[in-house]
Amino acid sequence: MKKPTFHNIETIGQIIEENERYRHYHYPEMLIRYDSNFIDYKQMPSPAEFKQAETFLKEFHQKHNQTHLKFEFPENEKPGPGLLKYLGDNDYDVGFTELYAIQPKDFPAIPDSTDIQVKEVVQSNLADFISLQYENDKQNGETFANEKVKLNKKQFNDDGNMKVLAYYQGEPAGTMNVILSDDFVEIDDLAVKESIQRKGIGGQLQQFIMDMFHSRTIILVADGEDTAREMYQRQNYQYLGFKYEALRID
Structure with missing residues (x-):
């Protein structure tokens, strides 16, 4: 591998x-x-x-x-x-x-939930995906959120990109972007609506990818100072390295 x-x-x-x-x-x-x-x-x-x-x-x-x-x-x-x-x-x-990286067989199985449904984004539910991401992205400003809408629509038409949407009790609840390459499947931009976090939605989004790409290596990047990395470690993702960065906003 x-x-x-x-x-x-x-x-x-x-x-x-x-x-x-x-x-x-x-x-x-x-x-x-x-x-x-x-x-x-x-x-x-x-x-x-x-x-x-x-x-x-x-x-x-x-x-x-x-x-x-x-x-x-x-x-x-x-x-x-x-x-x-x-x-x-x-x-x-x-x-x-x-x-981080994981083999899908090592991901702890997430029990099915009648409250949560996970679907690949197609034309019929693209608006739900766009709307939910827009609400999440607004915390970074209206300009960023509007530009992200354009990016999402562009990626939707890219064969190397797949978008995934979770519903909780019938309402859009979580989104995830998936990048497909010859060697790996990358999980990116996983986000769950703040008001309904800690209900297993993030786990179900990941389980969807583990089931779909069961023979591929799944990779992702986590903030080194964010609690999400602790979740990935509990889920059996393997730590592979770090990368420092510096940002200044004038």
């Missing part, structure tokens, strides 16, 4: 510049999406190298009316003390994500 890395995680955006030190991602269709507009380092920069790239990205983003700076650092490497000090002194939010 091929071992997944962060390179197997989908990045929405185009590489518009690449050199021996980093890749520069840009996504003009959604300039406000931080995870699509950033610099991804291939090798850990020194503070001086970081400042140089920071100046470049700031000038580039200002030309496109973007107010954020985001940098991702090499997989399984923590920035050194000098770089961390510079990031802290310059108002960057520094965090990390974690990569």
